[in-house]
Amino acid sequence: MPETIPPSTETVRELALSSLRRIGVVLPEGEGLHARTPITGETLFRLAATTAEEADLAVSDAVGAFETWRTTPAPARGVLVRRLGELLREHKNDLADLVTIEAGKIRSEALGEIQEMIDICEFAVGLSRQLYGRTIASERPGHRLAETWHPLGVVGVISAFNFPAAVWSWNTAVALVCGDTVVWKPSELTPLISLACSHLLDRAAADTGVPRDVHRLVLAGRDIGEMLVEDPRVALVSATGSTRMGRAIGPKVAARFGRTLLELGGNNASIVAPSADLDLALSGIVFAAAGTAGQRCTTLRRLIVHRDIADEMVDRVVAAYRKLPIGDPFSDSTLVGPLISRVAADAMTQALARAEAEGGKVLVGGDSRLSEEAPHASYVAPAVVRMPEQTAVVLEETFAPILYVLTYEDLDEAIALNNAVPQGLSSSIFTLDQREAERFLAADGSDCGISNVNIGTSGAEIGGAFGGEKETGGGRESGSDSWRAYMRRATNTVNYSSTLTLAQNVSFL
């Protein structure tokens, strides 16, 4: 696999400073947080972390802002989000640079992440005129039965390093038009892009005459995230991260009867049927499995391929992997950037060792790269591992580029393998046989929140609802009618007759 040499920490620091300057961010100097770059694995800046008192104040400010925001007409709330979208467009390149610097994404994917933010802003602006409730036929004469949707309150957004900006925007753009206010706790690994997004929203608020406190950023560690989880003033906790994190958050919020929207681990599979267009399958598989260095929650982790075409398909995937350029995410030729940390690289090494112990054979990749040029960074070659069956290690999500290959004989078996993991985020089938495609999408087909035909598992558009079942947490964010999670429903029965009629023919008095 060819390599591109990453830039020095000094060069990355300069790039970050010029992007931040153009966006207008003033870094909060102080202690408590390190802004690092996985490109070299080194610290760029030391920043002040939000204290517990400041975080508490951020929640009270957001509670205060909710008082007026909830009665601001939704289309007027949309004006704020429209301005945010304009600012994101204006600063697209600088924001993408910060995503590359902090998450290690290659340029095209970093730009794609900012595009995803612009798209959700446009969606949310349209939505601000479409928060529809139903009118229901009443069984009583002279009565009107209808639903209205009202804002919920403060939404606590807890986001992960791998989509440090887009996942915030899915939640924030939608929550704001729904009339909620937001307190955002991003990953500690991505403070710079978080400061940039928050700054642009502050600017959008100033430009549109909206109180700044409709959104507050808290830059801190897990303890502050826990405060949001425990705080009864936070009506909805929308959290993206590991299943382990979700398992800790869910019961705590439930115990105070708060709401959660959980977007947790995935263990996504693609089935490749004998009729598949193998060229198309190859591109879909390599992007989904090796793209973003395997660090999307939608990353393809399991390839379930029909045994008649398995050798050919696997040979082609392995050949494509051998050509993947690894290294500097700023270089146009690179396709695989760094892993976020040493911890991620160690997890990959351990998973590969376990896979071998469980009978797997590593066909390509798994070795670390550029360790002389960037000794503190973690560049790894994406791996393909042929497994004899779906063993214990395959059932776990390792947040690194490992693609396990399994084979099947009939489609029922392939679907059973797809569904036999604890997670349920994304899935796909490559087939030109309509019966197979429909069977995969049917009620007894894939059990995932996202099921695709003839594309990979990752790279969803914002217009659909995003999320998954089982240990993925059940939440839906982004498009479609996901907005309902950010609002509360009131059922209204209005009697405009002069008689009090009881439902169900009950008579009284």
Ligand code: UN1
């Ligand atoms: C994530 O990895 O948390 O579908 C989100 C995708 C992107 C979003 C991924 N649109 O891959």
